[in-house]
Amino acid sequence: MKKYSTERSEAEWKEQLSEEQFRVLRQKGTEAPHTGKYNLHFDENGDYRCAACDAKLFEANSKFESGCGWPSFDESIEGTVEYIKDKTFGMERTEILCANCGSHLGHVFDDGPTQTGQRYCVNSASIEFKK
Numbered sequence: 240m241k242k243y244s245t246e247r248s249e250a251e252w253k254e255q256l257s258e259e260q261f262r263v264l265r266q267k268g269t270e271a272p273h274t275g276k277y278n279l280h281f282d283e284n285g286d287y288r289c290a291a292c293d294a295k296l297f298e299a300n301s302k303f304e305s306g307c308g309w310p311s312f313d314e315s316i317e318g319t320v321e322y323i324k325d326k327t328f329g330m331e332r333t334e335i336l337c338a339n340c341g342s343h344l345g346h347v348f349d350d351g352p353t354q355t356g357q358r359y360c361v362n363s364a365s366i367e368f369k370k
Contacts, residue, residue, distance in 0.1 A: 287367070320338055333348075
């Protein structure tokens with residue numbers, strides 16, 4: 240099993256995170272579309288951080304409205320996201336994890352509308368916005 244800079248026991252994660260955050264971040268859950276607090280949140284002054292370990296993941300200016308129902312970014316901050324092949328549910332996708340603590344963030348797709356061509360589809364429960 241991979242070692243991360245920030246590691247905690249499952250009991251410690253459960254104590255630190257809300258029930259929904261634990262389900263998404265530590266059990267690879269997905270929040271319902273159009274329900275997350277950051278889906279329609281747009282503030283250019285700040286960044287989005289891992290809700291589990293506070294690692295800076297996305298700059299606010301990389302966020303865009305994709306219409307998919309989850310917060311979408313066209314790039315992550317270099318070195319902050321880990322990419323894992325995900326073959327669950329009969330699909331092949333790329334799961335994204337926080338490179339600092341291994342928490343599940345969502346998935347990245349190659350269908351983004353910006354120059355990067357990428358759409359990081361992220362659960363609101365997995366991030367926090369900081370000005």
